[in-house]
Amino acid sequence: MNNIKRKRRTFNDDFKHQMVNLYQHGKSRSKIVAEFDLTSSTFGQATLISTSLIRSLL
Structure with missing residues (x-):
């Protein structure tokens, strides 16, 4: 495991x-x-936030 x-x-x-x-x-x-x-969780958070922003504009 990488501890850095x-x-x-x-x-x-x-x-x-x-x-x-x-x-x-x-x-x-x-x-x-x-x-x-990226980390998998970073990608998930970014897509979740971005998708929410897009929906709020529609």
Whole structure:
């Protein structure tokens, strides 16, 4: 197990929308996580927040 802590990163709304867009257009979750060096939970949180923002605009 890797015990090295990662530096905390923040992601703006545009980045979150991009992740959602890639996922909705067929890119797998694992490929997005690997390509952008994300954790699975970060991806889940980003997509959840982004999806909520999109729904609130409709």
